[in-house]
Amino acid sequence: MSFSVSAGSEAGAYLQSVYESVVRRNPQEPEFHQAVQEFLESMEPVLVRHPEYRKHAILERLVEPDRLVSFRVPWVDDQGRVQVNRGFRVQFNSTLGPYKGGIRFHPTVNAGIIKFLGFEQTFKNALTGQPIGGGKGGSDFDPKGKSDLEIMRFTQSFMTELQKYLGPDVDVPAGDIGVGAREIGYMFGQYKRIRGGNEPGVLTGKGVQYGGSLGRTEATGYGCIYFVQELLASRGLELDGRRTVVSGSGNVSIYAMQKAQELGALVVACSDSAGYIVDPRGIDLELVKRIKLSEGGRISEYVRERPHASYHAGSGGIWSVPCEIALPCATQNELDAAAARQLASAGVIAVAEGANMPCTLEAVHLLLAAGVLFGPAKAANAGGVAVSALEMAQNSMRLSWSFEEVDRRLHAIIRDIYRNSVDAAEAYGFQGNLVAGANIAGFRKVADAMILQGVV
Structure with missing residues (x-):
């Protein structure tokens, strides 16, 4: 290639x-x-x-990552049968600080997925300006359809092995797909049980009752919208009134939709792995939250209570819905070249990656060539890890900031990421290309520090 x-x-x-x-x-x-x-x-x-x-x-x-750990995760299901999954942790680069990156529970997880995520995380974390290196972890365990007890048994077994490699100044995981506050809580409890004492800074995304940060749940989705605001402002535009499509209906998607709606956008479509809904009156976010977060249902259930909306099988078709703002927030490589052509021909103004690498390389090239404002994941998706670093800071100081304070800091970090990416793109001949700008800005922070620290 x-x-x-x-x-x-x-x-x-x-x-x-x-x-x-x-x-x-x-x-x-x-x-x-x-x-x-x-x-x-x-x-x-x-x-x-x-x-x-x-x-x-x-x-x-x-x-080349510093190390890649693979381990067996045995656990017992509710029928008393022993199940075995595979766990991973990649500690990619700690030049700027302790390894930092989420844990993903999904049947597609393998070593290559974890390595791509850890590699991206290294530069994303550098862009935040926080003292954190890059890492990632996960398992091919599928939490869907599992009881709370099964999830607890699995996460305890997972942490029994993973804890050997963690510490507040060594490696600090967070959540990702399939890992939310519940799973983080079970892992934190098992970590304390094995290691003794109380080190709240060893995991982020914790419940606010025991060291978590206000605003962490919303951070990735909010940060994506703050980045879109910067993109639009570069052309003298605003989000208010813009027809918006958001793929996914998990944590990132929901809070991207929430912030977009607060800023006046008309969000007309979202999805899950089975299909997507279109609501021309605007997505009823409280209904989506109830279906997806409280009931664990499918997005198809939305149309039962909003009969004017429509459901379409096959999640990839969501990019055929005409929009001005497109936010791929589901998973990697969900937006391909054909979808990019559809969006560009329908007049999309901006595309921002809320998920990790949700656009294929060809799709990115096509969108940039068409003059579409494009926010790459390293920049547009950095809100979550930025607030995770703020959670680490609060844990170190034994303080708890208000939601407003965390949100203010998040907004400032995203604004700095945007400006640094623009400056780097212009400095190296990539004007308007924030993919290159984010890569260069993140890389130079890490590379210069690596030279100062010698060959290690």
Whole structure:
């Protein structure tokens, strides 16, 4: 696979060799390959201007995680049968601080997924300006359809092994897909049971009753909308009145919809893994919350109480709904080239990635070529980890900030991420391309620190 670099350039050939090495050494990990390629495509002008990065083999070191741990997770279901899942933790890079990144419980989880997420997390965390490195973890355990007791038994078994690698100044996990406050609570209880004492800073996303931060639940969705505000403001536009489509109906999607509606947007569609709903009057968010968060139901149930709305099987079709703002907030590679063409031809103004790498590389290239304002996940999705770092700070100081204080800090962090990404894009010849801007801004923070710390 070739890169978008100058033909025959020395830097381009070097980047190609780095990518080919990643593919050779990490076979059958397409998501990791994709994340690395997207990043390396931004690096040519950086290497030309800063030959010291090549001299110190920064790229070769960055694409190799510090360590990847894989372990067995045995647990007992409600029928008394022993089940076995596989757990992972990648500690990708701790140059800027302790490893930080969520834990994902989903049947698709494997080593390649965890590595792509940890690689992205390294630069996303750097962009926040907080002292945190990059990591990620998870298991192929599927929490859907499991009882609370089964989830507790599984998470306790998972933490029994994972705790060996954690600590407030070593590695601090959080939640992700399939891991919310309930799962974090079970893991925190098991950590304390094994290690003794009380180290609230070892996990984030905790309940506010025992060290969690106000605003953490809303942070990723809110942060995505704050980034969209910055994108629109660059063209003198506002979110008010904009027809908006948000994929997914989990935590990120729900709070992106909530903040968008607060700012006057008309959110007309959302989805789950089975299909999507379209409500031309605007999504009834309280109904979605009840169906998805309280009852654990399917989004198709929405139309029973809102008969003027329509349900469509197949979640990918959501991008055929005409909109001005599109927010892919479900999962990786959900928005492909065909969907990007549909959105661009229908007049979409801005696309911001609320999930991790939800757009394929070809889709990203098409949207940028069409002049669509594009917020990459490293920047638009950084709100969650930003507030996780704020939770760590509160735990260290034994303080608890108000929701308003956390939200104010979150908004300021997202604004800084946007400005730093714009500045980096302009400085290295990628004006208007915030994919490159975010890659470069995050990379330079990590790379410069790596050089100062020597070969480790």
